[in-house]
Amino acid sequence: MTNDWKTLAEAKKKSVDELIPQEWRIPTEIKSNVLGLHETFGILNEKEIAITKNYKVKELLSKIASKELSSVEVATAFSKRAAISTQLTNCCTELLFKEAIERAKWLDDYLEENGQVFGPLHGLPISVKDSHFIKGVDSTVGYVSFIGNKAKITDDAAVVKILRDLGAVIHVKTNVPTTMMTGDSENNIFGRTLNPNNLKLTAGGSSGGEASLVKQRGSLIGIGTDIAGSIRIPSLSCGVYGIRPTAHRFPFEGNQSPTRENALCPISVVSGPIAHDLEDLNFVLDLILNHSNASKYCHDMLPIPWNSKIELPSTIKVGVVLECDSVPIQPPLKRIIKEAVSKLDKNSNFEIIYLKGFPSYKEGWATAFKLFISDPKDESIANIFKSGEPMINSLSKGGMEVYGPPPKIPDEIFELVSKKNEIKNKWIDLFNEHDLDVILAPGAPHTASPHDDFGIAPYTTVWNLVDFPAMVIPFGAVDKEIDQYDDVKIDYCPCTAPSYDKEVYHGGPGHVQLICRTLQDEKLLKIAELTDKVLNKAI
């Protein structure tokens, strides 16, 4: 029986791989940076290269609406590019190419018959993390024991329904780590998602497949989930934009959980978009959150419309966290963050305030970690062993031995929630004290690490703990010529990545993380647009 899991997993993977048409297959195994290879295999024709490479979302949509491009052409192009991407980096789980092209055909017919588009996202291919339910499709989230669970999936996820109402086309689901609770997207069914910038580096997790696919333009926008950094970690690892909205602002209902939903944990898992381009991300977020059906499809959506017309103050006060002493960051990322702050400081729109006396990230992590595992009937680990499959590597390194066992009596949970509130209040005090508009901080103690070394996630989790919206903006990269020091003796925190090695980390994308107060998601996006211009678009 214990080897049956292999048969099951292999059969499942084969059934998915077979959905890649023979003529979309790439010839050889690739070993390093794969960006730029997609167009070299002769699978994408010139028009398909243009479709997947040249446009922002709005441009693509207007070309479909004006019939310059058909939805079928666009769905086919992105399906091909996703097929190539997953062959290169193992970023997809369920391949819905056939369904996507059929849906695109229906949309083309609709446009022809009605003389207008079905919705504002008419014909846009969008990918979703494997956890999001689609009727008739498995949501294994990497568990062999979940193979075949499509039989139990009777409804689409809320965001899938909204995307369809808006006219989008779902062409693939994307890969995750088993349990979705590590920073490396590996599982025993679909294998490991690789980082397209450097196959030897992690793509991050748990929405690793999504970020890897988006980086490769196999999708211009995708939907991930985040309870401890699962949108932001892969975004910063792969070098794309990702936002963890305030809890209950983005439709989450209809996601496969690794165990029953944890009613004791005051930290909510949220869905949110990952995109190649910030304008695209903002555009789609606006449409999804303002959709009139959102609160009907999703019970716990807050009825707060997305207000993209919000105005920023003339000077944006940025509170900077360069590093939390309790979780030291690697030298290249420190350089990158400093460069970002220096660029903002030179711009008259920004005022920089270095923050001191903020709550310990290590304590924040320990608090959140124990709350995550506070359900006395948590089966996220047991669900691995049900099939006989072994635990993936990054999970074995998880840190339970360091951060302790699950809380047992109500009083322990009580203390954890009180600690969470205390930490949140301190951050609010800092916002008030300095009249801050935004916080700028690292999103991790390091850039993309070697596989299975991402470790714990205090730099993202602190914002889940206090429920502040947070997003990652790519900026810079590790450069072994600049970041010379092979190893700096730092007392790294238990379960974080090991010391910096210039040969290993070279080429990994840099980033900054921006954070606003609870429910100030629109403000965060506006500030992110301005920040992105200064960091990435200035001459």
Next chain:
Amino acid sequence: MTNDWKTLAEAKKKSVDELIPQEWRIPTEIKSNVLGLHETFGILNEKEIAITKNYKVKELLSKIASKELSSVEVATAFSKRAAISTQLTNCCTELLFKEAIERAKWLDDYLEENGQVFGPLHGLPISVKDSHFIKGVDSTVGYVSFIGNKAKITDDAAVVKILRDLGAVIHVKTNVPTTMMTGDSENNIFGRTLNPNNLKLTAGGSSGGEASLVKQRGSLIGIGTDIAGSIRIPSLSCGVYGIRPTAHRFPFEGNQSPTRENALCPISVVSGPIAHDLEDLNFVLDLILNHSNASKYCHDMLPIPWNSKIELPSTIKVGVVLECDSVPIQPPLKRIIKEAVSKLDKNSNFEIIYLKGFPSYKEGWATAFKLFISDPKDESIANIFKSGEPMINSLSKGGMEVYGPPPKIPDEIFELVSKKNEIKNKWIDLFNEHDLDVILAPGAPHTASPHDDFGIAPYTTVWNLVDFPAMVIPFGAVDKEIDQYDDVKIDYCPCTAPSYDKEVYHGGPGHVQLICRTLQDEKLLKIAELTDKVLNKAI
């Protein structure tokens, strides 16, 4: 030692009573309806009668702003009326007459010197429930063991600070039951608050002092708190307007709790206004919630401005709960609710939909009750016995023997939170299914009951459990001539009031409760205005 509590309590009560000037004392003991008596004692002069009787808040404020009335005159008039009110019904705890008149003097000087008012509530006397902190003033919330706790109170409550920033004058704090967890406002320090409509009936609780005072126009607006109905129960018992806003929309920080704050309980206690007039309530709510300092004074305020410009649909769909079978309501209230629905039904602005299949109120109560007492270190009862004082009557009848002991292991709390979510989702489904704008329901199984018989509060608590904003509108009254039946054999729920007795309940105010979805507080207020017009203002 066990009798020391009496000495302490009597000394405290005496120290408060002494703050009523000799010339403000009323001569005799009163036994029944006291409304209308306030102006008969010769304590209020003609001008003071006019000040306290003739104006809405905005009118009063404009008279102060134009110097037709001074702040001192207004503060004196309401202080006198509050002094009379508390002598009649025992509705106040701390008497801040001296401070109020001093503050009013300062405001008068400010207006004189600056030629403009200090803030939009310049000179308005406002009362607050005893739990709200004021520096230098006790917040005993009825516990003998808390006498003298002013020594520990280092800051004003957030709402007190905002009211002061707005120019208001706090002239009294108001009475509560010990623990603030029963529907009868009695304690061993200040005694029992009486219902001004009929002294033999309860004023409700736990904000009973506030509702009683406001009904007597000892204050036009006051601030209560509500975790299970503590604003709405006294409002419906005394016949005034009271709203329990969505959690974290109204500043709550700085309230004396009967025990440490329960971090395990997902139901938040909230502050909210009680008013004699709906327009006044809306006016002050708008000012408080839109105050720029609100989120600085209060950590957990949601940064959502109060939007009083919201527009209602042309037809308001009202889902009606006449009664939940699991908690039967007394015949007079049933008649009153039916009359209200019938009035709305005849108005073209409203469409009535009778709701069926909603979650059991009794189950909702049991779920909430166990969550309220889920802190393993709950000291709300222990804090009574610390001084040796005995438990008040209504608490002894509390229902622990019926609804069971506190949950002990995390799993029990887990199940309670899951049950809460399940109940909330069912109510959301009902809103969606019928496209409802609002729910109209009773706020209790009965009108104001005899003392110590209010019992459990399932009709208010269900909305705390699901975090929907809910408010009470007075409408009609029990009339022994109409409501003839002395006793109807109904299988009443354990711990609710006993059967109807026309002689006892006669004269008690009727009401309806209106409820909107989470965060739709503005919508609720707008619908309440329209409803109030149809029920109470139509010719």
